[in-house]
Amino acid sequence: MSTSEEKERNVAGGEQRTEGSSWRFLVPVIAFFAGFLVFLCIGWGIFPKILYSEKQQPIDFNHQLHVDEMGDCEACHYFREDGSFSGIPKSENCIECHESAMGEHPEEAKLIDQYIEPGKEIPWLSYARQPDCVFFSHAAHVRMAGLDCMTCHGPIGESEHTRPYQYNRLTKYSRDIWGWNIAGIKTNTWDRMKMDDCAECHEENGTNQACFVCHK
Amino acid sequence: MKLDRRAFIELTVGASLGAGAGITFSPLPWKLTDDVAIWTQNWPWTPVPSEGQVSHADTICNLCPGHCGITVRKVEGRVTKIEGRQGYPVNDGGICPLGAAGLQLLYGPWRVPGPVRRVGKRGERNWERISWDKAIAEVVTKLSDLRSKGKPDTVACITATDQGTVPQLFSRFMEAYGSPNYIRTASAEDTNELAMKLLQGKDASVGYDLEKANFILSFGSGLIEGWGSPVRTIQAHSKWRSGNGKKAATVVQIEPRLSNTAAKADMWYPVNPGTETALALGLAHVIIKDSLYDSTFVNNSTSGFAEWRKMVMSEYSPGDVSATTGLSAAKITNLARAFAKAGRPLAVWGRGKGTTPGSLYECMAVLALNALVGNINKSGGVWTTLRSTDLGWPEVPQDRIASSGNGKPRLDGAGTQNYPLVKYRPDELPKIINDNPEAIQALLVHEADPYFTTMDTNRVAEAFEKIPFIVSFSTYFDETAQHADLILPNDHYLERWEDIPSPVGFHKEVLGVSRPVVDRQFDTKHAGDTVMAIAKKLGGTVANAFPWDDYEAVLKEAMGADWDTLAESGYVAKAGSTPSGKFEFYAKPYEPIELEGDSYTQPLTLIPMELMRLASGAIGNPPFCTKTLEETELKGNDLFVEVNPKTAGDYGLADEKYAMLETYRGKAKVLIHLSEGIMPGLVGIPKGLGHTGYDDYLAGKGVNANSFMGVVEDPVSGLSATWGIRAKLTSV
Numbered sequence: 001m002s003t004s005e006e007k008e009r010n011v012a013g014g015e016q017r018t019e020g021s022s023w024r025f026l027v028p029v030i031a032f033f034a035g036f037l038v039f040l041c042i043g044w045g046i047f048p049k050i051l052y053s054e055k056q057q058p059i060d061f062n063h064q065l066h067v068d069e070m071g072d073c074e075a076c077h078y079f080r081e082d083g084s085f086s087g088i089p090k091s092e093n094c095i096e097c098h099e100s101a102m103g104e105h106p107e108e109a110k111l112i113d114q115y116i117e118p119g120k121e122i123p124w125l126s127y128a129r130q131p132d133c134v135f136f137s138h139a140a141h142v143r144m145a146g147l148d149c150m151t152c153h154g155p156i157g158e159s160e161h162t163r164p165y166q167y168n169r170l171t172k173y174s175r176d177i178w179g180w181n182i183a184g185i186k187t188n189t190w191d192r193m194k195m196d197d198c199a200e201c202h203e204e205n206g207t208n209q210a211c212f213v214c215h216k
Numbered sequence: 217m218k219l220d221r222r223a224f225i226e227l228t229v230g231a232s233l234g235a236g237a238g239i240t241f242s243p244l245p246w247k248l249t250d251d252v253a254i255w256t257q258n259w260p261w262t263p264v265p266s267e268g269q270v271s272h273a274d275t276i277c278n279l280c281p282g283h284c285g286i287t288v289r290k291v292e293g294r295v296t297k298i299e300g301r302q303g304y305p306v307n308d309g310g311i312c313p314l315g316a317a318g319l320q321l322l323y324g325p326w327r328v329p330g331p332v333r334r335v336g337k338r339g340e341r342n343w344e345r346i347s348w349d350k351a352i353a354e355v356v357t358k359l360s361d362l363r364s365k366g367k368p369d370t371v372a373c374i375t376a377t378d379q380g381t382v383p384q385l386f387s388r389f390m391e392a393y394g395s396p397n398y399i400r401t402a403s404a405e406d407t408n409e410l411a412m413k414l415l416q417g418k419d420a421s422v423g424y425d426l427e428k429a430n431f432i433l434s435f436g437s438g439l440i441e442g443w444g445s446p447v448r449t450i451q452a453h454s455k456w457r458s459g460n461g462k463k464a465a466t467v468v469q470i471e472p473r474l475s476n477t478a479a480k481a482d483m484w485y486p487v488n489p490g491t492e493t494a495l496a497l498g499l500a501h502v503i504i505k506d507s508l509y510d511s512t513f514v515n516n517s518t519s520g521f522a523e524w525r526k527m528v529m530s531e532y533s534p535g536d537v538s539a540t541t542g543l544s545a546a547k548i549t550n551l552a553r554a555f556a557k558a559g560r561p562l563a564v565w566g567r568g569k570g571t572t573p574g575s576l577y578e579c580m581a582v583l584a585l586n587a588l589v590g591n592i593n594k595s596g597g598v599w600t601t602l603r604s605t606d607l608g609w610p611e612v613p614q615d616r617i618a619s620s621g622n623g624k625p626r627l628d629g630a631g632t633q634n635y636p637l638v639k640y641r642p643d644e645l646p647k648i649i650n651d652n653p654e655a656i657q658a659l660l661v662h663e664a665d666p667y668f669t670t671m672d673t674n675r676v677a678e679a680f681e682k683i684p685f686i687v688s689f690s691t692y693f694d695e696t697a698q699h700a701d702l703i704l705p706n707d708h709y710l711e712r713w714e715d716i717p718s719p720v721g722f723h724k725e726v727l728g729v730s731r732p733v734v735d736r737q738f739d740t741k742h743a744g745d746t747v748m749a750i751a752k753k754l755g756g757t758v759a760n761a762f763p764w765d766d767y768e769a770v771l772k773e774a775m776g777a778d779w780d781t782l783a784e785s786g787y788v789a790k791a792g793s794t795p796s797g798k799f800e801f802y803a804k805p806y807e808p809i810e811l812e813g814d815s816y817t818q819p820l821t822l823i824p825m826e827l828m829r830l831a832s833g834a835i836g837n838p839p840f841c842t843k844t845l846e847e848t849e850l851k852g853n854d855l856f857v858e859v860n861p862k863t864a865g866d867y868g869l870a871d872e873k874y875a876m877l878e879t880y881r882g883k884a885k886v887l888i889h890l891s892e893g894i895m896p897g898l899v900g901i902p903k904g905l906g907h908t909g910y911d912d913y914l915a916g917k918g919v920n921a922n923s924f925m926g927v928v929e930d931p932v933s934g935l936s937a938t939w940g941i942r943a944k945l946t947s948v
Contacts, residue, residue: 031226035234039234051251131257
């Protein structure tokens with residue numbers, strides 16, 4: 001075979017490649033979309049699972065039952081005489097009713113055995129605690145501005161079980177601060193408790209928005 | 217399809233771009249950016265107060281003789297903030313940097329955790345914990361031994377004040393034990409009290425009605441640098457400075473350097489330091505000559521005026537005084553006229569924060585200036601504030617040993633023929649001990665740090681070495697505690713009950729009681745209980761002198777009818793009784809207080825500078841305050857001294873460069889800070905650094921100003937009248 005024949009064949013082969021390149025341009029496009037999809041899934045689906053760690057509350061607390069029995073939120077989450085807010089009740093508040101078992105619920109038995117009898121505090125995990133850099137006063141919001149508990153805390157009073165407590169591994173903040181929607185989209189006032197949400201309400205109500213109002 | 221090089225690149229680039237776009241359209245980067253920002257705000261080492269119930273409790277600050285009312289903010293029992301108490305008659309809600317930093321003193325690593333005994337050499341900081349019973353037994357054994365040898369008078373006791381039940385328990389203990397050597401640390405109060413004794417014939421101190429004055433002539437008083445009751449003085453200063461666009465008062469500062477007080481004054485007169493007495497008398501000369509004095513007051517309520525007037529008129533004409541002070545005769549005349557015509561003028565005495573006794577003549581001349589304008593015991597004037605150490609306790613029973621010990625003369629010579637007028641001469645102690653090492657066999661120190669605050673630190677250290685047995689009752693590992701053999705730590709001032717006497721320089725009488733506002737943090741004990749426990753173990757008449765069960769019983773009894781109010785509100789503001797009696801003009805030409813040293817080899821004059829942000833007394837500067845020092849005061853561990861650029865030029869010194877500072881008493885390397893605000897020829901040294909006690913937050917920073925100073929005796933009182941010392945600065 002002459003050298004020229006080889007050349008022809010090579011040229012023919014080259015032509016074959018040229019013929020095949022009609023779909024070849026799709027390779028980077030497919031790769032692009034594959035990468036796009038994979039990372040979109042990572043960003044939306046896997047990332048939140050890695051970012052947040054989950055803990056269970058020490059006791060599965062039934063808010064609805066207590067609200068029915070006790071009346072309203074302030075029965076347990078009350079203001080002290082000096083105007084400061086008591087927050088999550090302490091064991092001593094629970095003892096008032098649960099010094100001995102009132103029913104047969106295993107969670108109540110757990111409360112008495114593990115916390116009330118040994119005289120320990122229940123290590124509740126606070127969903128709504130604002131960071132240390134924020135000075136938040138319940139008195140100013142509830143008593144003076146007349147805000148409803150639900151405005152910030154949602155319909156927690158209707159819950160029969162405590163939901164898991166999730167916290168950010170990096171910041172250690174409760175997930176409720178950023179909100180459960182990883183994109184930060186909110187539909188209710190209680191869905192998110194970032195600074196912008198505070199500011200939004202302050203602006204709507206014409207409240208002072210100076211830094212030192214919250215950051216002392 | 218083969219995965220050739222080209223396809224590989226296309227695939228990788230495509231996928232990467234896709235990944236990038238995918239990530240961008242996901243919340244990941246945006247959320248992470250926010251989280252990382254928050255993460256950087258929450259470093260684990262950032263101190264964060266615990267969460268919990270917030271409560272407030274009122275008490276009184278005991279860190280300086282200013283005695284402000286304070287409110288502590290607590291979270292679940294832990295003190296998180298100290299604020300000024302609203303409505304308190306002294307400071308009405310205000311607080312100073314030291315008072316606010318009091319919680320660092322409560323929780324800091326310098327607290328003595330319980331009774332400790334020295335292991336190894338003095339000052340090595342090696343301690344072993346012992347029980348309270350053992351600690352008290354050791355003190356009792358030593359003191360019993362000295363008593364049985366008939367040497368009770370070789371025991372000395374130093375406290376910061378003699379006012380109040382706890383210092384008086386120590387004083388009573390000394391009397392029952394048989395030693396006349398109960399000593400109070402030095403301050404301007406020594407001179408104030410002496411002046412009041414001489415001029416008014418009263419056991420009293422000087423109170424200034426600053427708030428109502430409209431012309432303040434300050435003879436070097438650091439009015440916004442911690443003089444008197446610091447917060448109260450600063451609040452008065454604010455009142456002078458505000459008055460709906462027109463200043464409510466004129467402030468004139470006589471001081472050789474531009475302190476903050478001088479900088480904020482209407483007029484600043486840097487006179488030759490040490491000539492302030494001459495200036496006061498020169499001003500009096502003009503006031504008398506121009507007949508601007510209050511003749512009614514002078515004629516009816518004073519004595520000795522004729523003779524005093526003769527002296528002032530013959531020796532202190534503006535011309536004479538101008539030559540001494542360096543201030544022109546015209547300025548002296550104008551100042552005197554402005555002062556006398558002001559309506560409510562007030563001349564204020566006490567250099568810096570008033571931490572040194574100073575010149576008695578100077579104090580008397582300033583008080584005489586006030587008397588001349590009829591400014592004694594009246595609104596906007598100088599008040600005689602009675603000071604009593606009598607708590608109505610029964611007479612101290614004394615056995616033969618006690619009477620014999622108490623019959624001996626005081627070691628410091630106070631009250632003896634040579635120094636009949638003064639009660640205490642603490643600055644003399646180092647010399648006495650160094651001259652006679654047997655003089656003091658045991659030293660008890662309560663709420664004072666003589667090792668740090670006494671002048672001539674090197675001589676103090678030598679003297680401490682010679683005392684065989686030193687017991688400190690300190691709450692903190694201060695310098696005196698570091699050089700003690702035993703520390704029987706007192707409760708922190710926020711942990712204990714104690715009556716608090718009226719603030720210094722305040723014209724009203726305010727009796728306060730501090731109370732425990734936080735649980736006892738360590739194995740400490742109230743010093744009142746400790747001293748009574750020692751007395752009871754000693755037995756006999758010493759024990760009988762203390763019929764009380766515990767300190768609280770002492771306090772309740774001493775407060776008498778006031779107790780219920782004190783327990784309820786924490787203080788009783790008493791209506792000041794106006795003492796009758798005439799003001800005595802003391803006609804004796806002043807003798808200048810000569811500086812120690814040689815003017816030829818030590819051509820400069822070193823003067824202490826007292827700063828609001830630097831505690832210069834027995835309490836070490838807490839880290840909060842040390843942080844506020846400027847880099848022209850302390851840089852790393854190096855202390856700056858302030859000199860005028862002209863002085864620097866004369867002696868080859870340069871800004872921010874090292875120099876060797878040397879006086880007759882001490883020598884150390886310092887940094888130079890050039891300032892036009894100090895008179896040429898002077899060297900200003902910040903007072904309050906150079907600690908060796910406490911811990912690394914304070915120890916080793918700067919040099920102790922007291923280590924350069926010697927004791928110069930006041931020719932009349934015998935107190936230390938040192939205001940400076942000759943010094944040499946050489947560039948190194």
